[in-house]
Amino acid sequence: MTQAEAKNVNVWYNNFQALKNINLTFEPNTITALIGPSGCGKSTFLRLFNRMNDLIPKFRLEGMVTVNGQNVYSDDVRLDEMRKNVGMVFQKPNPFPKSIFENVAYGLRVNGINNKKILEETVEHSLKQAALWDEVKESLKKSALELSGGQQQRLCIARALAVQPKLILMDEPASALDPISTAKIEELIFELKKTYTILIVTHNLQQAGRISDLTAFLYLGELIEYNHTKKIFLNPDDERTQNYITGRFG
Amino acid sequence: MTVIDNNIEQIKSDLIQMWTLVINQMEKARLALVNGDKNLAREVRMNEKRVDAFELKLDMDSEYVLMLKNPVAIDLRFILSVLKINYNIERIGDYANGIAKVAERLDGPVPEDILQATHLPEMFYTAQNMIHVSLKAFENSERNSVNHLFGMDEKLDKTNNNANAIICKLIQEKPDDIMLILNALSVMRKLERTGDHILNVAEELIYYFDANIVKHSKKNEDF
Numbered sequence: 203m204t205q206a207e208a209k210n211v212n213v214w215y216n217n218f219q220a221l222k223n224i225n226l227t228f229e230p231n232t233i234t235a236l237i238g239p240s241g242c243g244k245s246t247f248l249r250l251f252n253r254m255n256d257l258i259p260k261f262r263l264e265g266m267v268t269v270n271g272q273n274v275y276s277d278d279v280r281l282d283e284m285r286k287n288v289g290m291v292f293q294k295p296n297p298f299p300k301s302i303f304e305n306v307a308y309g310l311r312v313n314g315i316n317n318k319k320i321l322e323e324t325v326e327h328s329l330k331q332a333a334l335w336d337e338v339k340e341s342l343k344k345s346a347l348e349l350s351g352g353q354q355q356r357l358c359i360a361r362a363l364a365v366q367p368k369l370i371l372m373d374e375p376a377s378a379l380d381p382i383s384t385a386k387i388e389e390l391i392f393e394l395k396k397t398y399t400i401l402i403v404t405h406n407l408q409q410a411g412r413i414s415d416l417t418a419f420l421y422l423g424e425l426i427e428y429n430h431t432k433k434i435f436l437n438p439d440d441e442r443t444q445n446y447i448t449g450r451f452g
Numbered sequence: 453m454t455v456i457d458n459n460i461e462q463i464k465s466d467l468i469q470m471w472t473l474v475i476n477q478m479e480k481a482r483l484a485l486v487n488g489d490k491n492l493a494r495e496v497r498m499n500e501k502r503v504d505a506f507e508l509k510l511d512m513d514s515e516y517v518l519m520l521k522n523p524v525a526i527d528l529r530f531i532l533s534v535l536k537i538n539y540n541i542e543r544i545g546d547y548a549n550g551i552a553k554v555a556e557r558l559d560g561p562v563p564e565d566i567l568q569a570t571h572l573p574e575m576f577y578t579a580q581n582m583i584h585v586s587l588k589a590f591e592n593s594e595r596n597s598v599n600h601l602f603g604m605d606e607k608l609d610k611t612n613n614n615a616n617a618i619i620c621k622l623i624q625e626k627p628d629d630i631m632l633i634l635n636a637l638s639v640m641r642k643l644e645r646t647g648d649h650i651l652n653v654a655e656e657l658i659y660y661f662d663a664n665i666v667k668h669s670k671k672n673e674d675f
Contacts, residue, residue, distance in 0.1 A: 407524065435524045435525060443525075444525045447525055448456070448523075449456065
């Protein structure tokens with residue numbers, strides 16, 4: 203079963219066409235890296251899956267974007283319901299100015315879950331999944347803002363996991379972190395694959411190589427090549443892909 | 453030109469120099485053998501150290517690129533191929549050195565009748581041609597000429613397969629020249645091994661050009 207899909211997707215910002223006829227499918231329990239030079243449309247593409255582009259003025263979409271077989275741009279879709287299935291992690295950690303516990307519990311409370319036992323169990327489970335539990339279990343009431351950058355990013359991942367999404371979108375999740383925190387995040391992403399489907403935008407090609415199963419190379423709004431990561435990094439079919447990953451343009 | 457381009461150009465240039473040196477070593481070893489030129493044989497043995505130095509430098513420089521430059525795609529295939537080509541070319545340098553040692557041991561040139569009976573001139577020609585063709589294929593990215601190497605190696609194998617019969621017959625005919633004949637046999641073996649090493653190089657070139665692994669495939673297959 204396909205977890206997420208983009209079918210004949212075209213996107214415009216006013217008159218500028220940001221994505222050109224993209225067709226991609228994502229299978230469950232895979233990590234797909236979206237790579238390409240700045241402005242190639244990879245973040246735009248990523249944000250289609252939780253409709254984060256909707257608020258951008260003059261944004262226009264043609265084509266279909268589905269998660270779990272449901273068209274996320276369909277008129278009858280409730281955004282809050284849809285986003286429960288699609289977690290998002292951003293480049294810079296963005297914890298709320300609340301306690302560690304309340305950050306993770308936030309999504310549940312928004313969805314009307316206030317049962318203390320359920321909240322405690324979910325917070326613990328999510329923090330364990332995000333490989334942060336052992337570091338914060340004694341200080342759950344501490345402000346999230348007191349955590350290190352790497353810990354804050356894992357907290358944001360725990361917050362995304364708490365509502366049990368199917369798809370997790372990551373937009374350069376480790377680019378603001380030091381190598382040790384980056385390694386932890388990468389290890390975590392690799393573990394999360396067992397349960398979730400992950401799309402990750404990254405400018406770090408070595409990171410794409412280390413963690414992803416599949417890689418999509420976008421250039422000037424077009425999908426140039428989509429294949430197994432090993433194939434892309436050993437012998438890409440398209441010369442533009444080779445030029446990009448070997449640093450010869452972009 | 454990117455940073456890694458500079459490294460790759462340097463490595464390519466060093467490998468071509470080493471390859472050319474080994475071609476010269478093999479030619480000098482041949483001349484030393486057929487002309488009984490001990491001075492030339494000694495020169496080959498002295499130059500063997502240069503071949504070894506190239507091998508070490510290429511190993512180190514390739515490791516450096518792997519460690520610090522994160523090569524991918526064609527760059528990665530280039531470095532992985534160079535590491536193996538380097539090893540094989542150095543081994544051919546060893547055979548040239550071994551042939552030079554034989555030339556040093558002999559009292560004079562190998563007599564013409566023994567050269568002809570052992571097919572050493574043809575074997576030298578084929579082996580040296582293979583080294584030359586493989587170098588040109590690498591230097592100029594001549595993918596098609598790599599395929600010719602497989603056919604050339606078959607010629608060497610064919611002669612080598614008859615080597616025991618040839619040598620037995622020669623010993624029977626010239627029992628007084630037994631040491632000379634056994635030395636000729638050792639040169640035949642070295643030239644046959646040279647062909648094998650060039651085939652290894654050919655496989656690495658195919659990997660570099662096409663990303664195809666053809667090791668352990670049937671040699672006659674058209675790659």
